[in-house]
Amino acid sequence: MASLPLLVNLGIRTVAxxxxxxxxxxxxxxxxxxxxQQSKSAEAAIAAxxxxxxxxxxxxxxxxEVDVEADTYDEPKVLFKAGNLPEGVAD
Known part of the structure; x- marks a missing residue:
């Protein structure tokens, strides 16, 4: 599994x-x-x-955001987009 840089304990959940x-x-x-490809920060992801x-x-x-214990992911938040993307990506 990828490294989990920003762990936050929200009561029952641990979120990265x-x-x-x-x-x-x-x-x-x-x-x-x-x-x-995973990046270390939002700024690094945008630069890449x-x-x-x-x-x-x-x-x-x-x-x-991923719930580490449940191994579930929230909807992605778009930081940057350019060019043609498949339908449903980055909407």
């Missing part, structure tokens, strides 16, 4: 905020996702997304 960057490549009419944006059809950076 994780940051990711994911690019998409154009393959014909389809957008193929790259493997999401800005770096790869010129090389991808689309890219987004996002954060997600």
């Amino acid at each position: 905020t994780l940051y990711y960057v994911q690019g998409f490549r154009q393959k014909g009419r389809k957008l193929e996702p790259d493997q999401p 997304a800005e770096r790869i944006a010129p090389m991808r059809a689309g890219v987004w950076a996002y954060s997600a």
Whole structure:
């Protein structure tokens, strides 16, 4: 499992905020996702997304809160987006 940088104990739950960057490549009419890459902070995720944006059809950076004990993720929060993204991503 990825490192959990910001652990917060909310009574029963232990929550961590994780940051990711994911690019998409154009393959014909389809957008193929790259493997999401974890970043150490929101700023690092945005910077990484800005770096790869010129090389991808689309890219987004996002954060997600994970309940460590239940291994559940909340809806992602969009930090940055550029280019073409699949329907339903970064809405």
